[in-house]
Amino acid sequence: MSFALGQRWISDTESDLGLGTVVAVEGRMVTVLFPATADNRLFSIQEAPLTRVIFNQGDEISSHEGWKMIVETIEESNQLVTYHGKRSDDGEAVSLRETMLDHQIRFNKPQDRLFAGQIDRMEYYVSRYQCQQQRHAMQQNSHRALQGPRAGLIPHQLYIANEVGQRHAPRVLLADEVGLGKTIEAGHILHQQLLSGRAERVLILVPENLQHQWLVEMLRRFNLRFSLFDEERCIESLADSDNPFDTEQLIICSIDLLRRKKRFEQALDATWDLMIVDEAHHLEWSEDKPSRAYQVVESLAEEVPGVLLLTATPDQLGHQSHFARLRLLDPDRFYDYQAFLTEEQAYQQVADAAEALLEKRPVTDTEAKALTALLPEQDLTEALAAIAADDQNARDKLLSDLLDRHGTGRVLFRNTRAGVSGFTARQLNRHPVTLPEQYATAVKVSNMFGGAGNTEQQVINNLYPEKLYQQFEGDKGNASWWQFDTRVNWLLEFLKSHRSKKVLVIASQATTALQLEEALRTREGIQAGVFHEGMSILERDKTAAYFAQEDGGAQVMICSEIGSEGRNFQFAYHLVMFDLPQNPDLLEQRIGRLDRIGQNHDVQIHVPYIENSAQQHLLDWFDKGMDAFEHNCQGGHLLHNEFSEALINVLAGTGEGLNELIEQTAARAAEHNAALEAGRDRLLEINSNGGEQAQALVEQIEKADDDTDFISFMLKLWDVIGVHQDDRGENAVVLRPTEHMLYPSYPGLPDDGCSVTFDRDTALSRDDFQFITPAHPMVAAGIDLITSSETGCTGVSLLKNKALPAGTLFLEMIYVAEAIAPAEVQLGRFLPPTPIRLLMDKSGKDLGQNIDFDSFNRQLVPINRHTGSKLVSASQSVLHPLIAAAETQVAERLATLVSSAEQRMEQELGGELERLQALKAVNPNIRDAELDAVREQMSMAKAHLDRAQIQLDAIRLIVVTPE
Known part of the structure; x- marks a missing residue:
């Protein structure tokens, strides 16, 4: 230089x-002053990145x-x-001297x-075009949001998500x-809702003990x-806003x-697009005296x-409370309880059809007459x-019309194990x-000194004797109970005889879990992961990964009760309950860590227990009274509420009255199950599981998962x-930022990698x-780094082709057609940023539609920037007219794109509007707000x-050279 x-x-x-x-x-x-920004830069003359x-x-x-x-002319002196x-x-x-520019x-x-000679490397140019193509494909992929989450492809879940997620301000009960x-x-x-721009601000309301679970699941x-x-976070936030x-x-x-009151008023004053309420069955309501929690949710709703209410037990507080939750979603529609009961009676006729x-x-x-009447x-x-x-399409269409027009299917979704396939059996091993x-x-000793305390404390002492023993040990450092506990002895022998199996162990307390890990490691050298509430999210993830690892991973995962907080370990099928919870809902949550759709083996439930003790009495009540181990216990909470006092007396004493308690519980469980079966809303289940439509969704996403072009x-x-x-094997790649990246940082990529x-x-x-799909934030971030910068927007390459005269020029131009609109308009469905490629010969003819980018690019070879700059300078007289001609041609392409986009928009949105208008005439669940939206x-x-509009995004000069 x-x-x-x-x-x-x-x-x-x-x-x-x-x-x-x-x-x-x-x-x-050499020192260069940049007057526009008042910056001085000192460069090595030999390596200065200057043009x-x-x-x-x-x-x-x-x-x-x-x-x-x-x-007009240039003079150099x-x-x-x-x-x-x-x-x-x-x-x-x-005349103008360059110093006066x-x-x-x-x-x-x-x-x-x-x-100006600022020519990028050939791979940068190619990558930029591929980024534009990928961004275009991503925005046209209607199932991108469903593909993205780290979740199994469960048909009924995908169906509900697809049905509700695309609505404007959805208001539904997930049950x-x-x-x-x-x-x-x-x-x-x-x-x-977030990915499409329909929602930006979201409030999730949950019971206090579920906050952390939701935080982890969402992340x-x-x-x-x-x-x-x-409360502490609210006080801290006052520094930023009132x-x-x-x-x-x-x-x-x-x-x-x-x-x-103050926090409620602040939440009410804030603007929200969507509210999610978990455990909605706790919202007690009566016409005269609704609970405070119900009033809070009602005011916010x-x-x-948009409002989503979640409950596994919609009738837990009675059918009237179930009506009250529907009333939260649409008070105009569900205005009177008696009218709701009358309407429900008509659903059976629809369900039969x-x-x-x-x-x-x-x-x-008879059925044809019923369908005609409906x-x-x-x-x-x-x-x-x-x-x-035997036209299946006609059958499906008629069924769809029937479900669309009748029932509560648009506001209430409920799937049951009886109506969903995919569960394996559960087997209790005593x-x-x-x-x-x-x-x-x-x-x-405890009884002698009156240490048993009240009845509840006596139950705890009987169920968890290791806790009582530790009270007598005092604070002497390491606990010793696990050195003689016969349940620990059994556990060690069981693990040694099942060396090749993954085993999940759940105990009620974190201290018990930690001490069990010490027992396994100290007595038999068995490596186990421990999972408890005192660990950070990162520590839990690492422990869960250690357990999941096939080669070199832990054989055992020992969890405190928080082990049933939402983590799924269905790659294991042996569950050891070192102790039993007193609440049947917690028991079901424990089993649910392994008994899930996607489990490929019968779930083996192992319960070590001390004979003729409160542990055996509780086991018998759960098993013989409720059948809670081998079958999902629907009304466990109701049975527990009804018989908890009698159960406590049995567990606190010698077991007297256990058989009578078991008989009473079993009789009530049978009554409850019969009532549930009789009350099954088949119409609702049909509309909730999605049928063949749900299976088609699964297949489409499975196909998208197998897209090797995206991985490349x-x-x-x-x-x-x-x-x-x-590349670390196990389908994993470790990514780390480097000092040589094109950009100072990569959003979403931690400094220590991932x-x-x-x-x-x-x-x-x-x-x-990290699960990388087109919906992952790191994908959009990487594409944005390239397309929002100048990386790869110019290029010069050589084409070695004997069939063309040396010196023949081609000019490749990548335009991007785009219409900017607010996210909620979802314009990407109809006209996402669309790359338009022109490949002009020197006469101004576009060859791009006949010569695809990839096959053409494979024939090209890169050229150094200095030589490329000379070729551009020598070709300017040809290039300027070509660029002008391209502007005219690409304007015509834009008009065609816009016309097609408008047709798709009219077809999709117009069709949806017509459907909703027709439904509203026969189904009051269609809200005016949906039509207006x-x-x-x-x-x-x-x-x-x-x-x-359309703009030039990248340009490349191609010059033919001899072989």
Whole structure:
């Protein structure tokens, strides 16, 4: 490089500095002043990342005084350039020395950068085009939000998420039974609402003991970073805002926090798009005296457009309370309890008709009359004839119309284990052990000194004798109970005989779990992970990953009760309950860690217990009275509430009255189960599990998961950006930032790196791996790094082709058509940022539609920037007319794109509006707000499509050279 004082140069790495001036050349160093930003830069002459700026004939340039001129001739003297030409405003002949050029000149347009010699590496240019293509594909993928979460592809969950997640301000009650995934369904819906722009601010209200579980689930499964608000956080937030709820977009808090008048008023004053309420069956209501919690949720539900209520037991507080929750969702629709009961009675007729269509048999005359009566607005003659001819499409269409128009299916979704396939059996294995002398002595001493306390304390002493023993040991460092406890002896022998099996052990307390780990490690050298409430999220993820690891991982995971807080370990099927909880709901949650859809083996439940003790009595009550181990106990909470006092007396004493208690419990359980079965809303279940439509969703997402082109794209993108990649096997890649990245940082990539996987099964078993899909934030971040910068927007390549004369020129231009609109318009469904590629020959003919990018690119070879700059300078007289011709051609392509987008919009949104209008005439669950939202979306989409624009994103010169 040759530098002289006064020359104008531009930085290749910091083009936003504007035009620089050489102010000093000393030895091997050159100093460049960038007046636009008042920055000085010192460079090595040999390695300076600078490009000499010399304009060409025909260019329009600006003086630092503000006037512009068209260059006609160029004169060089003493290594400085003077431009001669005419002013653009008045045509006056003028001369302009390069030292007097406008300092604000920036080469942001691709063509300007190309002519200024700022030529990017060939791989950068290719990556930029591929990023534009990937972004376009991502926005057109209607199932991207469903594919993204770290969750199994469960048909009924995906169906509900897809059905509800695409609504405007959805207001529904999710009431699936325990283990069927209400939290995942809510997360799916939330994820879609956020990704589509339908929602930005979200409030999740949960019981206090579930806050952490929701925080973990939203982050681990959906990459959503919620803030957990308690009183302390609210006080801290006052430094940023008078209303603490205005300081974050995504908030989780307990309902108890909002019982306080001040916090409730602040939450009510904040603006929310969506509210989720978990454990909604706790919202007690009566017409005369609703609970405070119900009043809080009711007031918020009146203000928040979207509301999701979650409960596994919608009738827990009685059918009237179930009506009250529906009333929260739509008070105009569910205004009177008696009217609701009357309407419900009519659902059975609809369910019978739906069952006839589901059974895929000929429809009887009686059933045909019933269908005709239920769908009076339709002429069913042709449909019934098609069904008689075994036309499955006609059957499905009629069933869909029936479900659309009747029942509470649009506001209430409930799946039951009886109606959902995919569960394996559960088997109880009893393991009686003898009472250690040490425990017997501890009990005697406790009774002698009156240490048993009240009845509840006596129950705890009887169920958990190790706790009582430790009270007598005192604080002597390590506990010794596990050295003689016969349950520990059994556990050690069991683990030694099942060395190749993963085993989940759950105990009630964290101290018990920690001491069990010490026992396994000390006595038999068995490596176990421990999972308890005192650990951070990161520590829990690492422990869960250690357990999930097939080779070299832990054989055993020992959890405190928090082990049933939402983590799923269905890759294991042996569950050891070292002790038993007193609440049947907790028992079901423990079993539910393994007994889930996706479990491939019968779940083996092992219960070691001391014979003839309270432990055996509780086991017998759960097993013989409630059948709670081998079958899901629907009404466990009701039975527990009814018999808890009698149970406590049995457990606190010698077991007297146990048989009578078991008989009474079993009789009530049978009555309850019979009532549940009789009350099963088959119409609701049909509408909730999605049927063949749900299975089709699964297949579509499975196909998307297998897209190897996406994997190749991401690996190449990370390589171009400069992210270090280390293949660790097990479908995992470790990513680490480096000092040589193109950008200072990569959003979402931690400073110490992270492990990622593209495989869903691996992600489900390894919580410490990031699950990379097109919906993952790191994908959008990587694409944005490239497309929002100037990386790869210019290029020069050589084409070695004997069939073409040497020196033949081609100009490749990548345009992007885009219409900018608010996120809630979802314009990406119809016109996402769309790359348009033109490949012009020197006559101005576009060859791009006949020669695809990839096959053409494989024939090209890179060229160094210095030679490329010379080729561009020599070709300018040809390139300027080609760019002008391309502008005309690409404008025609834009008009075609916009027309097609408007047609798709009218077809999709217009069709949805017609469907909702037809439904509203027969189904009062259709809200006016939904219709208005579709109309508004159509109007806004049309307005923004009409303002669609196109801009040149990248440009590449290709020159034919001999072989």
